[in-house]
Structures are given as structure tokens and as C-alpha cells.
Amino acid sequence: MASRNIICRGILSKKSGFGIRSMSSWWGHVEPALKDPILGVTEAFLADPSPNKVNVGVGAYRDDNGKPVVLQCVREAERRIVGKQNMEYLPMGGNVKMVEETLKLAYGENSSLLKEKRIAAVQALSGTGACRLFADFQKRFKPDSEIYIPVPTWSNHHNIWRDAQVPQKTFHYYLPKTKGLDFESLMVDIENAPNGSFFLLHACAHNPTGVDPTEEQWREISHQLKVKGHFPFFDMAYQGFASGDPERDAKAIRIFLEDGHSIGCAQSYAKNMGLYGQRIGCLSVVCQDEKEAVAVKSQLQQIARPMYSNPPVHGAQIVPTILGDPDLKNLWLQEVKGMADRIIGMRTALKENLEKLGSSLSWQHITDQIGMFCYSGLTPEQVDRLTNEFHIYMTRNGRISMAGVTTGNVGYLANAIHEVTKSGSK
Amino acid sequence: MRPQITYSSPTDRRLTALVRHLADDPFSASLQMDSQNTISPSPTAAFNGDSVFANVVQAPEDPILGVTVAYNKDPSPVKLNLGVGAYRTEEGKPLVLNVVSRAEQMLVNDQSRVKEYLPITGLADFNKLSAKLIFGADSPAIQDNRVATVQCLSGTGSLRVGAEFLARHYHQRTIYIPLPTWGNHPKVLTIAGLSVKYYRYYDPATRGLNFQGLLEDLGSAPSGAIVLLHACAHNPTGVDPTLEQWDQIKQLMRSKGLLPFFDSAYQGFASGSLDADAQPVRLFVADGGECLAAQSYAKNMGLYGERVGALSFVCRTADVASRVESQLKLVIRPMYSNPPLHGASIVATILKDRDMFHEWTIELKAMADRIISMRQQLFDALQSRGTPGDWSHIIKQIGMFTFTGLNTEQVVFMTKEYHIYMTSDGRISMAGLNSKKVPHLADAIHEAVTRIV
Numbered sequence: 023m024a025s026r027n028i029i030c031r032g033i034l035s036k037k038s039g040f041g042i043r044s045m046s047s048w049w050g051h052v053e054p055a056l057k058d059p060i061l062g063v064t065e066a067f068l069a070d071p072s073p074n075k076v077n078v079g080v081g082a083y084r085d086d087n088g089k090p091v092v093l094q095c096v097r098e099a100e101r102r103i104v105g106k107q108n109m110e111y112l113p114m115g116g117n118v119k120m121v122e123e124t125l126k127l128a129y130g131e132n133s134s135l136l137k138e139k140r141i142a143a144v145q146a147l148s149g150t151g152a153c154r155l156f157a158d159f160q161k162r163f164k165p166d167s168e169i170y171i172p173v174p175t176w177s178n179h180h181n182i183w184r185d186a187q188v189p190q191k192t193f194h195y196y197l198p199k200t201k202g203l204d205f206e207s208l209m210v211d212i213e214n215a216p217n218g219s220f221f222l223l224h225a226c227a228h229n230p231t232g233v234d235p236t237e238e239q240w241r242e243i244s245h246q247l248k249v250k251g252h253f254p255f256f257d258m259a260y261q262g263f264a265s266g267d268p269e270r271d272a273k274a275i276r277i278f279l280e281d282g283h284s285i286g287c288a289q290s291y292a293k294n295m296g297l298y299g300q301r302i303g304c305l306s307v308v309c310q311d312e313k314e315a316v317a318v319k320s321q322l323q324q325i326a327r328p329m330y331s332n333p334p335v336h337g338a339q340i341v342p343t344i345l346g347d348p349d350l351k352n353l354w355l356q357e358v359k360g361m362a363d364r365i366i367g368m369r370t371a372l373k374e375n376l377e378k379l380g381s382s383l384s385w386q387h388i389t390d391q392i393g394m395f396c397y398s399g400l401t402p403e404q405v406d407r408l409t410n411e412f413h414i415y416m417t418r419n420g421r422i423s424m425a426g427v428t429t430g431n432v433g434y435l436a437n438a439i440h441e442v443t444k445s446g447s448k
Numbered sequence: 449m450r451p452q453i454t455y456s457s458p459t460d461r462r463l464t465a466l467v468r469h470l471a472d473d474p475f476s477a478s479l480q481m482d483s484q485n486t487i488s489p490s491p492t493a494a495f496n497g498d499s500v501f502a503n504v505v506q507a508p509e510d511p512i513l514g515v516t517v518a519y520n521k522d523p524s525p526v527k528l529n530l531g532v533g534a535y536r537t538e539e540g541k542p543l544v545l546n547v548v549s550r551a552e553q554m555l556v557n558d559q560s561r562v563k564e565y566l567p568i569t570g571l572a573d574f575n576k577l578s579a580k581l582i583f584g585a586d587s588p589a590i591q592d593n594r595v596a597t598v599q600c601l602s603g604t605g606s607l608r609v610g611a612e613f614l615a616r617h618y619h620q621r622t623i624y625i626p627l628p629t630w631g632n633h634p635k636v637l638t639i640a641g642l643s644v645k646y647y648r649y650y651d652p653a654t655r656g657l658n659f660q661g662l663l664e665d666l667g668s669a670p671s672g673a674i675v676l677l678h679a680c681a682h683n684p685t686g687v688d689p690t691l692e693q694w695d696q697i698k699q700l701m702r703s704k705g706l707l708p709f710f711d712s713a714y715q716g717f718a719s720g721s722l723d724a725d726a727q728p729v730r731l732f733v734a735d736g737g738e739c740l741a742a743q744s745y746a747k748n749m750g751l752y753g754e755r756v757g758a759l760s761f762v763c764r765t766a767d768v769a770s771r772v773e774s775q776l777k778l779v780i781r782p783m784y785s786n787p788p789l790h791g792a793s794i795v796a797t798i799l800k801d802r803d804m805f806h807e808w809t810i811e812l813k814a815m816a817d818r819i820i821s822m823r824q825q826l827f828d829a830l831q832s833r834g835t836p837g838d839w840s841h842i843i844k845q846i847g848m849f850t851f852t853g854l855n856t857e858q859v860v861f862m863t864k865e866y867h868i869y870m871t872s873d874g875r876i877s878m879a880g881l882n883s884k885k886v887p888h889l890a891d892a893i894h895e896a897v898t899r900i901v
Binding site for chain 2: 054055061065090091096101110114147150151182218300309317324328330331335
């Protein structure tokens, strides 16, 4: 060992000018990448020294003091887990109990699909990871297919399917005029898409608009998709966060299942269990029978293996610890409702504040929309003014994360919005 | 293929469907199988009613992880798992390092800690500390801010992100990997868009390094090609170049402008010394050149399932490093947005605390020493049985694995008759061995090589 050290010191101190390529870099041509439109907002916010700054950018829940929250049920679950487990590799498909509990949430506890083992499901890296696994799977097994994506959608959806090399098309979703759903155009787009197209749907609390179809509209959408033989892929990132009731928020999915669709579904615990940075989610694909589900699952694992081998163990254990314990599960349901209720309260407060300020515009959409986000209708220029003049940070599409609104800042926010939108102001 | 659904006309179809929707119990209506016009609850499909994924065949078991699957199914009380490279204690149990338990407990008890998203590039402290760990705290590359480090999902994730970046931004798509190498390497690199070629590495005759072959193959690689190098404790062979040989490799690579991509999955695990195991990497950084390094904390901190790793680019200038980092984000965001928080927090906690760091080095050395002891015991056991052949490679090879030289038939025999599980290339994980099991393994090897040639 000693001699090895002496030799290596000798080698390291030698000026090895021989053989180095020219002093240029391999990466001199690499352009600086544009900042992510969502995550870049928080970076800018953090860099702002103003004491008045408000972050209504990224969709992470804040309590009424503007502080991040770790749910009590999560703290308790962690307390139970820590020190009791080893850190061995999970199987490629992840924590089996976590997946089971997660499927019950989406498909219903008594779903016949679960009993018949028709669902291929793997633990995934939150919602992003679940979508990406599906996109890669779609590319591999339906290489000629395209994905229809609503306009607008979470910006990262475009990145995911692009990197999976699945061509993208769009379908009408948001109607700026009403700040609601463009139902007619949506139905036309479903009809016009070639049979067997893949459609990306937000199960509840559409991101970024907060505009969800009504139950009746979902039934019609489901029917039309069935008629056309389209494949419905649900991204469900906010189950529980929309209405406060996870069962209710899964209604769209249940309608589709009743209609006999074999769906795909991405689920995330980032928001509804506050597990953001733990990266905990699930991808499921409904198959025609158990045999097919086994095959599909094995192929999903083949996609995970050269990406990260197997998913993280810690956060995954939190999920079944909570959902498998009736008391902890009840606590969770209460806490989810509490978060959803606070957001609903902030929507009301923001709208009322704007009305009190005498704004001549309609702000009805603030309370009509649902979930974490409000699609305010603000233009990029107005958003820039909010940031530059008032130190209010949001994405330039005018999306406000209501989770970042508090009783402490709602007045300030309303005032700023009023300032940039009142007639005569650009 | 017979369609499940037939229609007399589109109008009939729509009317029937509408009736179904207006019925009190849409679910029971949809189960009616009477007329030809009912839409049956077939899986979402084109009109012929097939599943969109009916063509999906079952994938074969992963050859490495599949070994453990088979092991778990075996009811024999004498079974031995020498498959996947996860450390086991003398008692055959998985190990959570004491210092890791302490760090974890501290984190969980800290009520001020939250679970917010990490930045796309991961935990900043973790990144800085990881770079220091592999490149050395006094590395000029770090002093000059020329190193871009991003947190990734263990070694696999680091390799994948690095390879994706190379496929997008590097002028050469060819990567040379050693023969043999970890089974997942070609899959990761190929799916990222690189074209895999092999350089000779292992010499079955000597069960050591085929250094001539290595130099020849890298010597005939196209200028600028990428070269994957195992920083230490080569997986699966356990055969490492000497430092003199590393220096020659470096000179050859620099003269041809070959880009080094280090896979460091066993720093500290090979010799027991973190610095010694990092020498090859530091050698390359010392001459001012550029390279990539993928690090994993799966083995050396026992954080396997937490998926903790880091990818570093050593660049010529700080400006280049900054641009590289920005582009790495574009690879990561559509894959999983940002990396998992828990494991990286544990690592940062340990690396930044002098006492905990020291404690870690002691526990790490103990793991390495136990493995070295297992090597010696197995070698001695084979010697005492007079097992034919030269088994000195068992003590010459380094790290978690021994490339026994057993052929597939012999491996199958050992599994069938002795319930010993290993990968079919004859690689055994020394970490899975303990003193009590050494005789059983030695008996199995002895019988395998004498019965099957």
C-alpha cells in the first residue's frame, strides 16, 4: 500500500504535457439551455432580496404562513419506519405494497380489475417518471402512434413525449374567452383523430388551467373515445387536492372504467401526500387479462432498468404505512381535505379582494376553477410587470399556484393584479 | 381476427350507445350481449377489439436481478446467494451502516426538515461533497469551478444521464466498453443513443488483465471515441490495472483524444481506502484534461435502494461547466424532474461532518476487509481440497466480485446440486459469502471442476 502511494504521488506530480489534446474543450459548442419555465421561476424567486416577494409559481403546497408542510401522517409513518428497515434494492417494479395501495386509490378498493390482476403496475419516479415510462413504452410497442395533448398542459408533458420520441398532436381544451372548457372543439378533435389514437387526459384539477370537465362532459368524452377506439392515458397528480375527496377526484377514471376502457394512469404522491422530493408515484396499464398484465409489467421494468435500475425505497415505504393503517389513513384524508379547503378559501378571498378593489373584469373563473392552479388570464407582459414591479413570481402563462396564496399576501396579490389589469394599464 | 363488435349502421351504433348512457344502470346495460349492436366492455382498442398491447411479449428476467428471484424461490436450507452485489455481514444479513442509521435518525427527528422538490440538479451540498470525494478535496479542477456535478439515481442513473448528454452534444457516438462488463452497461448506453464497441480487458488464460489487447483496441479506436473505464474493482472480473498501467492508458487516450467516462461504483470498497481507490480518476484529472465520472453510493455507503449517485463533468473552463450543467437539466427534467431527497441528504450529512466521515471510513474498511478475508478463506479451502487449477486469481482480484472462471455448465451444476446462485458467467459476489458457507462453496467448486470440464 505504501509503495503504491509513493508511485501515484510521483505520477501525479509529473507534468504530463505529453499527449494532451489542444487546450480547447470538448464542450465549447454547448449552448446554455433555457431555464425550465416552471422550476426557473422558483430559482428567480429565491434570488430576489425583496421582503415583499410572493411565490405563486411552482405547485407546491404552502400553509397559511407560506411555509411548506410535512403532513402529520407522514411524520408518524416515518417515525415508524426509520431504523426498522434495511436499504436493499427494491425489485425493478418497486415496492409491491405501495403499488397495491396506490392502485386501490385510482381504481377503487373493490375494483374487479384488481381482483382479476389485470393491471400492470410499477412504482415510478413521481408523476414525471410515470409519464416517461409510459411514453417510452408507447414508443416501443406502438411505434407508429402519436400522443394527443391538451392545450394548454403542464409544460413538461411536451418534453417527456418528445424525449421518448413520440410525435405530438394537440386537442382543444381551454377556451380563453370563457376561461373554461372548450367542450365542443374538444369533442370534434376526438372525433377527427384517427381511430386508436392516444389521448393524454388530466384526471382532475387540470394543470395549468384548473378547468375540469363536468361529470356529464366526462361521460360524453369517454363515450366518444370508446367509439373511436382511442387509448386514454390519465395523468392524475392531484387526487384529493381538487375537491378534498380522493374518491370524488377519481370520478373521471371510474367513468372510463365503467365504459370498459383499458386505460393507462400516472399517479403522484408529490402533492396529496406532500412527498414532493421523495419522487413517489406509480404507472399502471389496464390489460385484457392477468397474462398480458404480467407481460406488460415485465416490459415496463425493462424500461426502468437502463434508466435507474430500481426506484427509491424510503418514500415508497411511507405510502403503505399510511394507507394500510385505518387511523393513519383517516388522518391523511383529513389533512388532504384541509389542504384542499384552504385553497378553496384562498380562491374565494382572492376573488373577493379583486371585486372590492373595484376591478371591472370578471374574476369568476378564480372560484370556478379547481385544484392548485388558477389560470388567471394575465398576459405574459402583465406577469412580467407583476414580477418586476411587485416581486410576484408565477409562470408567464398567467398560472397562479393558489397553494402559495395566504391570508397574509392575498391582499397584496389582489392589489398587484388589479394594478396591472385595470383599464388603461398595459 | 374476428371483430367482437358488429354494427348495422353508424346511426344504430350511436343510438344504442346513447340508450346505454341514458339507462339507469349504465354498467349493467353495457354487459348485455344480445344484439349485434351493443358495445361490449372490451378493452380500449381499434374496432377489432384487440388490446392495444396484445403484441407485448413477456420480457426475459434480468440476468443479474433474476438470480435473486430464483434464489428466493428455492426452499433448500443450504442455499447461498452469490448473485447480486449487495454486501452481507458474516451472519449473511444486509447491513445498514451505523453512521447511516445515525444520519437518518437525525434527519427524521429534525422537525424543521421539509420534503420540497430538490433542484433539477439535486442537493447542492451533496454534489459538491461528492465531487470532492472522487476528485480529491484539493483538486485544481474543483478549485477552478470547472466541475459540473448533478445528483442522479445511483450509478445507473448517472451513466444514463451522462450517456444521453453525450449522444446529444458530443461529436462521437461510439463508446468503448471493456469485455466483459456489468450486464446493464450496454443496455444503458445503447438506449441513450450511443453505439457500443468492446475493448479487450479480461484474459481468461491468466484470469487477469489483457493489457496488450486493451492498448491495441483503444489504440485503433477512432479519434474522439468515448471510453468507459471502471475506476476500481472492475465488475464482474475484479481485475484492475496497476497504476503504471493506468498511466499508460491515460497517455494513449490523451494522444488519441479519447474521452474517459469513469464508472466509480466501489470507491473505498476495493482496497478499503477512498483515496487509493480514486487514484485512476485523479490521474486523469491531474493532467488538465476533460472526463466524466459516474459515482454510486449504493455499496460504499450501503444505500442501495435509496438510489444515490452523482455525475460529474470535468471541463476545461468554468464557463463550459456551467453550460454543460444547464444542458444536463434538459436531460433530467423529462425523465423524472428532480432526484430523490432522502438518500442524498444522508450522504451530505455524513460527508460534511468530520466525525461521521471518519466513522464511515472505518465501517467501509471493515466491509472491504471482510471481503478480502473471504477471498483468502475460499482460496485456502480450495488449496486444502487440492481442487485442480490455479485459484490465485481469487486473492488477486479486488472488490466485491470474483470471476471464478467457471463455465455455464459448471454454474448450472452448482445451482442444481448445491443450491448456489450466481450469474451464468461464473461471477460470484464475495460479499454474499461468510465463513460458515466457505466449505459448502469450496465443495461445490471442487465437484463442479472435477465432474464437468
